[in-house]
Amino acid sequence: xxxxxxxxxxxxxxxxxxxxxxxxxxxxxxxxLVAIVGSxxxxxxxxxxxxxxxxxxxxxxxFSRHDLVSGLIMSLRIGMITAIVTTVIAxxxxxxxxxxxxxxxxxxxxxxxxxxxxxxxxTAVGLLFFLYEIDLGKTVVGLQMGHILMSFPxxxxxxxxxxxxxxxxxxxxxxxxxxxxxxxxxxxxxxxxMPGVAMGAIFAFINSFDLYTISLxxxxxxxxxxxxxxxxxxxxEFKPTAAAAxxxxxxxxLIGVALVQKLVGLQRAF
Amino acid sequence: xxxxxxxxxxKRYQDFLALDGVSLKAKTGQLISLLGPSGCxxxxxLRCLAGFxxxxxxxxxxxxxxxxxxxxxxxxFGVVFQDYALFPHMTVAENVGYGLRLKRxxxxxxxxxxxxxxxxxxxxxxxxxxxxxxxxxxxxxxxxARALVLQPRLLLLDEPLANLDARLRDEVRWLIRxxxxxxxxxxxxxxxxxxxxMAMSDMVAVMKAGRVAQFATPREIYQKPTERYxxxxxxxxxxxxxxxxxxxxxxxxxxxxxxxxxEVTGVPxxxxxxxxxxxxxxxxxxxxxxxxxxxxxxxTKSAFLGAALHCEITLDDGDVLRLAAxxxxxxxxxxxxxxxxxxxxxxxxxxxxx
Ligand SMILES: Nc1ncnc2c1ncn2[C@@H]1O[C@H](COP(=O)(O)OP(=O)(O)O)[C@@H](O)[C@H]1O
Ligand SMILES: [Mg+2]
Numbered sequence: 001x002x003x004x005x006x007x008x009x010x011x012x013x014x015x016x017x018x019x020x021x022x023x024x025x026x027x028x029x030x031x032x033l034v035a036i037v038g039s040x041x042x043x044x045x046x047x048x049x050x051x052x053x054x055x056x057x058x059x060x061x062x063f064s065r066h067d068l069v070s071g072l073i074m075s076l077r078i079g080m081i082t083a084i085v086t087t088v089i090a091x092x093x094x095x096x097x098x099x100x101x102x103x104x105x106x107x108x109x110x111x112x113x114x115x116x117x118x119x120x121x122x123t124a125v126g127l128l129f130f131l132y133e134i135d136l137g138k139t140v141v142g143l144q145m146g147h148i149l150m151s152f153p154x155x156x157x158x159x160x161x162x163x164x165x166x167x168x169x170x171x172x173x174x175x176x177x178x179x180x181x182x183x184x185x186x187x188x189x190x191x192x193x194m195p196g197v198a199m200g201a202i203f204a205f206i207n208s209f210d211l212y213t214i215s216l217x218x219x220x221x222x223x224x225x226x227x228x229x230x231x232x233x234x235x236x237e238f239k240p241t242a243a244a245a246x247x248x249x250x251x252x253x254l255i256g257v258a259l260v261q262k263l264v265g266l267q268r269a270f
Numbered sequence: 271x272x273x274x275x276x277x278x279x280x281k282r283y284q285d286f287l288a289l290d291g292v293s294l295k296a297k298t299g300q301l302i303s304l305l306g307p308s309g310c311x312x313x314x315x316l317r318c319l320a321g322f323x324x325x326x327x328x329x330x331x332x333x334x335x336x337x338x339x340x341x342x343x344x345x346x347f348g349v350v351f352q353d354y355a356l357f358p359h360m361t362v363a364e365n366v367g368y369g370l371r372l373k374r375x376x377x378x379x380x381x382x383x384x385x386x387x388x389x390x391x392x393x394x395x396x397x398x399x400x401x402x403x404x405x406x407x408x409x410x411x412x413x414x415a416r417a418l419v420l421q422p423r424l425l426l427l428d429e430p431l432a433n434l435d436a437r438l439r440d441e442v443r444w445l446i447r448x449x450x451x452x453x454x455x456x457x458x459x460x461x462x463x464x465x466x467x468m469a470m471s472d473m474v475a476v477m478k479a480g481r482v483a484q485f486a487t488p489r490e491i492y493q494k495p496t497e498r499y500x501x502x503x504x505x506x507x508x509x510x511x512x513x514x515x516x517x518x519x520x521x522x523x524x525x526x527x528x529x530x531x532x533e534v535t536g537v538p539x540x541x542x543x544x545x546x547x548x549x550x551x552x553x554x555x556x557x558x559x560x561x562x563x564x565x566x567x568x569x570t571k572s573a574f575l576g577a578a579l580h581c582e583i584t585l586d587d588g589d590v591l592r593l594a595a596x597x598x599x600x601x602x603x604x605x606x607x608x609x610x611x612x613x614x615x616x617x618x619x620x621x622x623x624x
Contacts, residue, residue: 167353167355169353169355172320172322172342172351172355173416174357174368175321175322175342175343176321176342176345177343177368177369177416178344178369178372178373178420179372180343183372192357192358
C-alpha cells in the first residue's frame with residue numbers, strides 16, 4: 001500500500017476499507033465474549049445481556065459447586081501436564097524434523113500435524129479402543145494421552161517454526177568450539193527458541209482446556225473436565241453460573257497470552 | 271600448528287558427486303586458499319575438514335593422523351563462517367568466551383584470554399554489545415576472535431569477507447593474514463576472489479567441478495597455469511591458438527603462432543597433437559612500431575583508464591590480443607602496430623589438462 005504508484009486518495013480509501021474490515025472482524029470475534037462476561041455479573045437468575053444489576057453471586061455459586069470446581073481442577077491439571085509433555089516431545093520432534101531434507105521433510109511435517117487432519121471423533125473412537133486394549137480405558141492416564149495427542153500439533157507448529165529460524169551454522173560454530181550436542185542445545189538453541197517453546201506450551205494448554213469430544217469419550221468414570229461438567233450442568237440448569245465458568249476460562253487464556261507476551265518481550269534476541 | 275594432508279577426498283550429495291578426488295597439502299603455518307567459481311566444491315571441502323560433513327572417500331591427515339572419524343567438536347579447529355554465525359543472544363564477550371566456558375576454565379582466565387584476543391583483533395570496548403549492535407566488519411572480527419581464542423590447530427575460513435563492503439574487506443583481509451602469520455596457525459581460506467587468494471596465500475588450490483585443477487604458489491598459478499581454466503580464473507589473459515608444437519626439451523617448445531615461429535616455455539609433457547594455446551598476460555605485451563615486435567595488427571578498440579590505455583588489437587590472421595599500453599600512447603584506428611612480447615612471460619599450456 002506504500003507503493004508510490006498509488007495516489008494519496010486511493011491509499012486513503014484502501015486503508016479506510018481495510019480498517020472497517022478489521023473493526024467488523026473484531027466485533028464479530030469479541031461480541032460473544034463481551035456478552036458472556038457481561039452476563040456473568042448479572043443479579044438475575046437467567047443468562048442475559050445486558051446484565052440486570054451487578055453481583056458476584058454466580059462466581060460464589062460456581063466455586064461452591066463441587067462438580068464444577070473439580071472439573072476446573074481436572075482441566076487445569078490435565079492442561080498443565082499436556083503443555084509440559086507436548087512441549088518436550090515437540091522440541092525433540094522439531095529437532096529431528098530439522099535434519100531432514102527435501103520430500104522427507106514435507107512428509108514429516110504432515111505426519112506431525114496428522115491429529116489436526118483426522119476428525120477428532122475418529123481419533124477419539126480409535127483411541128478408546130486402543131486404550132481399552134492396553135487396560136487404560138476410562139482412566140485419567142488415558143484421557144491425558146488423548147489430550148497430549150490432540151494438542152501436540154499446536155505445540156509442534158509453533159516450536160518447529162522457531163527452530164527453523166535458527167541457522168544451522170550456529171550449531172556448527174558451537175560444535176567447532178568443542179560443544180557436545182547437548183551443550184549446543186542448552187546454550188544456543190534452547191535460549192533462541194524459548195519464545196516459540198513458551199508459545200507452543202500455552203497453545204497446547206489452551207487447546208487441552210478446550211477439548212470436548214475426546215474428553216467425552218475418554219473421561220474416567222466419575223471424572224469430568226470443565227467443558228464436560230459445564231455441559232452436564234447446562235443440561236439441567238440454565239443459570240449464569242455457566243457464564244461465570246466461561247469467564248474464568250477466558251481469564252485463564254488471557255493470563256496465558258500475557259505470559260507469552262512477557263516471555264517473548266524478555267528475550268534479547270530476534 | 272599442524273600439517274594437513276588431504277588425499278583423494280570424495281563427497282557425494284545423493285547422486286551428485288560434489289568432490290571428486292581433492293588432494294591438498296599444507297605445511298605448518300601456511301595459508302592455503304581454495305579458489306574457484308561458485309559451486310565448484312570449495313565449501314564442501316572446508317566442511318569435510320571441519321567435520322560438518324563426512325566424506326564418502328579419501329582421507330584427511332592432520333599431523334600425520336587421520337581425522338575423518340573424529341567428530342567436529344573434538345577436532346579443535348577454528349571455523350569462521352560466511353554469515354559469521356555469532357550467537358545472537360550472547361554479548362560479544364560471551365561469544366568470544368564460549369569455547370573457553372565449555373572447557374570449564376576459571377572465570378578470571380576466561381576474562382583475560384577474551385580481553386587479549388579482543389585486543390588482537392581490535393575489538394576492545396565492545397564486550398557488552400550484542401552482535402546486532404555492532405557493524406558487519408566488527409561482527410566478522412568477533413567471529414575471528416572466537417575461533418582464535420581457543421588456539422586452534424587449524425583455522426578454516428569460508429568466504430569470510432563476502433558480506434563486507436570493499437573498504438572493510440581490505441582491512442579485515444590484512445588483519446586475518448597478520449594474525450594468522452603471527453600465531454603461525456595453518457589456515458584454509460575459501461574465496462571466489464582471485465586477487466584475495468593471490469594476495470593472502472602461501473598456496474592456492476584452483477578448484478574446478480569438484481577437483482583441484484592446480485595446486486601451487488600464487489606466482490605459479492598466475493604465470494604457469496596448467497590449463498586455460500586456471501589462467502582464466504586468475505586474471506586477465508590472452509589465449510592464442512598455436513600450431514606445429516614440437517618439444518625441444520623439458521617444458522620448452524617450438525611453436526607457430528599467428529604465423530610466427532617462437533621458442534617458448536610451457537607446461538611439461540603436453541601430449542603430441544593435444545590442443546594447446548599460448549597464454550599472454552596483458553602486461554607481458556607492449557605496443558611497438560609496425561615492423562618491430564613479434565606480431566602485427568591493427569588497434570580495433572581502445573579505452574583510456576587513467577593509469578593505462580587498454581587496447582584491443584586484431585592481428586593480421588584475425589586473432590585478438592588485449593593489452594595495457596602507456597596512457598600517452600597515440601593510437602589510431604587504421605594504423606598498423608607491432609606487438610612485442612616478453613617471452614619469459616609467454617606460456618604454452620593445454621586448453622584442457624590431459
Ligand atoms: N547439501 C547439499 N545437497 C546437495 N547438493 C549440495 C549440497 N551442498 C552443496 N551441494 C552442491 O555441491 C556443489 C558444491 O557446493 P559447494 O561446496 O557449496 O560450492 P562452493 O562453496 O564452491 O560454491 C554445488 O553444486 C552444490 O549445489
Ligand atoms: Mg561456498
